[in-house]
Amino acid sequence: xxxxxxxxxxxxxxxxxxxxxxxxxxxxxxxxxxxxxxxxxxxxxxxxxxxxxxxxxxxxxxxxxxxxxxxxxxxxxxxxxxxxxxxxxxxxxxxxxxxxxxxxxxxxxxxxxxxxxxxxxxxxxxxxxxxxxxxxxxxxxxxxxx
Amino acid sequence: xxxxxxxxxxxxxxxxxxxxxxxxxxxxxxxxxxxxxxxxxxxxxxxxxxxxxxxxxxxxxxxxxxxxxxxxxxxxxxxxxxxxxxxxxxxxxxxxxxxxxxxxxxxxxxxxxxxxxxxxxxxxxxxxxxxxxxxxxxxxxxxxxxxxxxxxxxxxxxxxxxxxxxxxxxxxxxxxxxxxxxxxxxxxxxxxxxxxxxxxxxxxxxxxxxxxxxxxxxxxxxxxxxxxxxxxxxxxxxxxxxxxxxxxxxxxxxxxxxxxxxxxxxxxxxxxxxxxxxxxxxxxxxxxxxxxxxxxxxxxxxxxxxxxxxxxxxxxxxxxxxxxxxxxxxxxxxxxxxxxxxxxxxxxxxxxxxxxxxxxxxxxxxxxxxxxxxxxxxxxxxxxxxxxxxxxxxxxxxxxxxxxxxxxxxxxxxxxxxxxxxxxxxxxxxxxxxxxxxxxxxxxxxxxxxxxxxxxxxxxxxxxxxxxxxxxxxxxxxxxxxxxxxxxxxxxxxxxxxxxxxxxxxxxxxxxxxxxxxxxxxxxxxxxxxxxxxxxxxxxxxxxxxxxxxxxxxxxxxxxxxxxxxxxxxxxxxxxxxxxxxxxxxxxxxxxxxxxxxxxxxxxxxxxxxxxxxxxxxxxxxxxxxxxxxxxxxxxxxxxxxxxxxxxxxxxxxxxxxxxxxxxxxxxxxxxxxxxxxxxxxxxxxxxxxxxxxxxxxxxxxxxxxxxxxxxxxxxxxxxxxxxxxxxxxxxxx
Numbered sequence: 001x002x003x004x005x006x007x008x009x010x011x012x013x014x015x016x017x018x019x020x021x022x023x024x025x026x027x028x029x030x031x032x033x034x035x036x037x038x039x040x041x042x043x044x045x046x047x048x049x050x051x052x053x054x055x056x057x058x059x060x061x062x063x064x065x066x067x068x069x070x071x072x073x074x075x076x077x078x079x080x081x082x083x084x085x086x087x088x089x090x091x092x093x094x095x096x097x098x099x100x101x102x103x104x105x106x107x108x109x110x111x112x113x114x115x116x117x118x119x120x121x122x123x124x125x126x127x128x129x130x131x132x133x134x135x136x137x138x139x140x141x142x143x144x145x146x
Numbered sequence: 147x148x149x150x151x152x153x154x155x156x157x158x159x160x161x162x163x164x165x166x167x168x169x170x171x172x173x174x175x176x177x178x179x180x181x182x183x184x185x186x187x188x189x190x191x192x193x194x195x196x197x198x199x200x201x202x203x204x205x206x207x208x209x210x211x212x213x214x215x216x217x218x219x220x221x222x223x224x225x226x227x228x229x230x231x232x233x234x235x236x237x238x239x240x241x242x243x244x245x246x247x248x249x250x251x252x253x254x255x256x257x258x259x260x261x262x263x264x265x266x267x268x269x270x271x272x273x274x275x276x277x278x279x280x281x282x283x284x285x286x287x288x289x290x291x292x293x294x295x296x297x298x299x300x301x302x303x304x305x306x307x308x309x310x311x312x313x314x315x316x317x318x319x320x321x322x323x324x325x326x327x328x329x330x331x332x333x334x335x336x337x338x339x340x341x342x343x344x345x346x347x348x349x350x351x352x353x354x355x356x357x358x359x360x361x362x363x364x365x366x367x368x369x370x371x372x373x374x375x376x377x378x379x380x381x382x383x384x385x386x387x388x389x390x391x392x393x394x395x396x397x398x399x400x401x402x403x404x405x406x407x408x409x410x411x412x413x414x415x416x417x418x419x420x421x422x423x424x425x426x427x428x429x430x431x432x433x434x435x436x437x438x439x440x441x442x443x444x445x446x447x448x449x450x451x452x453x454x455x456x457x458x459x460x461x462x463x464x465x466x467x468x469x470x471x472x473x474x475x476x477x478x479x480x481x482x483x484x485x486x487x488x489x490x491x492x493x494x495x496x497x498x499x500x501x502x503x504x505x506x507x508x509x510x511x512x513x514x515x516x517x518x519x520x521x522x523x524x525x526x527x528x529x530x531x532x533x534x535x536x537x538x539x540x541x542x543x544x545x546x547x548x549x550x551x552x553x554x555x556x557x558x559x560x561x562x563x564x565x566x567x568x569x570x571x572x573x574x575x576x577x578x579x580x581x582x583x584x585x586x587x588x589x590x591x592x593x594x595x596x597x598x599x600x601x602x603x604x605x606x607x608x609x610x611x612x613x614x615x616x617x618x619x620x621x622x623x624x625x626x627x628x629x630x631x632x633x634x635x636x637x638x639x640x641x642x643x644x645x646x647x648x649x650x651x652x653x654x655x656x657x658x659x660x661x662x663x664x665x666x667x668x669x670x671x672x673x674x675x676x677x678x679x680x681x682x683x684x685x686x687x688x689x690x691x692x693x694x695x696x697x698x699x700x701x702x703x704x705x706x707x708x709x710x711x712x713x714x715x716x717x718x719x720x721x722x723x724x725x726x727x728x729x730x731x732x733x734x735x736x737x738x739x740x741x742x743x744x745x746x747x748x749x750x751x752x753x754x755x756x757x758x759x760x761x762x763x764x765x766x767x768x769x770x771x772x773x774x775x776x777x778x779x780x781x782x783x784x785x786x787x788x789x790x791x792x793x794x795x796x797x798x799x800x801x802x803x804x805x806x807x808x809x810x811x812x813x814x815x816x817x818x819x820x821x822x823x824x825x826x827x828x829x830x831x832x833x834x835x836x837x838x839x840x841x842x843x844x845x846x847x848x849x850x851x852x853x854x855x856x857x858x859x860x861x862x863x864x865x866x867x868x869x870x871x872x873x874x875x876x877x878x879x880x
Contacts, residue, residue: 028161082158101167129379
């Protein structure tokens, strides 16, 4: 039910915004809309009670990976960090990059990604695990993580 | 890095990568059927393209400005996301003060518990658990099984039983023995993957207390050298009912224990690897685990996986002996030789098995001393769980048993002691009435002959950063009538007289105004649903006396006065730095909570709670030892707004100015809010606060759009005082 409503809301948002908006990449644009609406819905659904969703699990993985006792996030803008993440993604091979984005942007399950990439669940988990480690190293080298 | 930041950052991944991931498909294999399908797909695509061309033409796009995505609130997609703090509290009645600390269950009882049962059902089947431990989202209930020879654990997640494991003393520590690797799928191509073999062996000689030292032999069956990565992935199976649909959850382990450097293994050779798989929080809980290591070859990486089980950990060593004897004794001389820092293995080797296991977490055992009947309690604690961290050579056994069951008189004495000395610490209590029978979370439970005494520690610090008792409960049943209390308890009556006439109160609560009023509230609950709240205050001689008595509905006891919405909107913006504490309290009433601050120049933090769920925090400083004055204010919580040092600007928003593009282009990163207001006047609107960023907007001259300017607070020291300015970090049109 929630998914259907999110799709409806996304259609409506697209209809209302295009035109005048003119996204260069339609897929990315629509994905963003869907993601925003889905996250809003998720936030609403989990505001007063604890639930563990695919979205939470994916975030948990990254949160553990990027935990830092000497965080400098207060001094670093998200914009700068976003640029670093994009730079990091550029360095990954296409397959790993797709896995990373599907897992942490689309909140896909390991099984879903395994089907898309035709790998075993374990191989996907491992590749993501190594990607997270690399991300951690990458951000540490650049002073984002203590 | 918090979840919101991560979500925000991920939300800003380059659209090109999003599109790439969205469209990604593994190319179809070059089979005959595959080629046919490819042709069909290509033909369909052409048809669709022709049909859809007019529609697509609608989306001939020229560019995009930041923030033009619906649902985006300005500072990025993820700014919509707020993940509330995890509620890791156990069900309230786990902390019940009526639990029988020494109750046992039978195997038949346990068999009636099944996966998926709700907590209430477990409780009705087995009763309250004598021991409950909360680890993250998992609540572990522990029951003694069949006397003291075994324990049953039931792990519950999200209020339902997700799995349960019986860990009886005497079980094998790890299952599996020598276990060949079975999953060699990885990144190698088909045909190559079977060339690698891996065997896991659990060796009792190297097996440590936490079942965390895993030794296995790695055999390289390839014709090239491989290097084994010391980092590995550790997962725990979170469903135990089926092997077909296993679900695994990554386990955080202590990376500091990982050996550095890769281990090279030549073709045809084997290498013995030892991994310390101690988890981040000390040891691995019972369950099925999967460890995946990586070997890098010349052109490919290979994943090798082993599975192993841990059915017990620290207590397994105790379990090895089958002649466990609760009546065994050690000599007094031997008891004297037990030292801190010694290992559990050493102690078992020297003194034999202990007579009792007092607690599993932390592992605490008791040796009974022959002759003079003393008991020696030894606690083995984190982080070295097999290392003695604490030894209590207790009073004689008879006295120890008395401490285990406090008398009503001793509870009364304690109440008296407690009330007279506000802010009593854990150490004070341990000296006064001994250690608790059980600690559950931050609550210490004492058995008494009339019920259970519960002390809740924490939430208030006394300035020296030691935990003090913040709440005290007693489970006795109140017999007194409320009319009698209401009519006979008078102001200035000695507190002792209240206790003598009406018995021990059901609850004692420290006033949060710890440093000024020294008021303690005691509660008597009645069957009518009302409660008598007696405020007790020490007189000049230090004698506690009744300060006030109120009869209120129990439901309303914690419904303390809150700042109404009108005050939040009208008054709070007028609370300015420099105002005295008395002036603030005249506006807002007394704060609900006062905390000491030692981060100079701040000396005090007052918290006022608002009816909309937000909290208004006023920070005070002492200027030259004079009256406290406001150093800063902050409105945090559901409203999302803040007026930290900005109250004046915010209160005037709405009368805002109209600016031109040319003017606003002068605003650059680092420009302060003060400069902007001076140049352009008060903003049109305060958009709100997210994290430590504040966003204001100005209407642009043509009124078609507005400019949003986001500020971040920067602190600096000037003339010995801490000051703050808001500096521009971002601006965008909307």
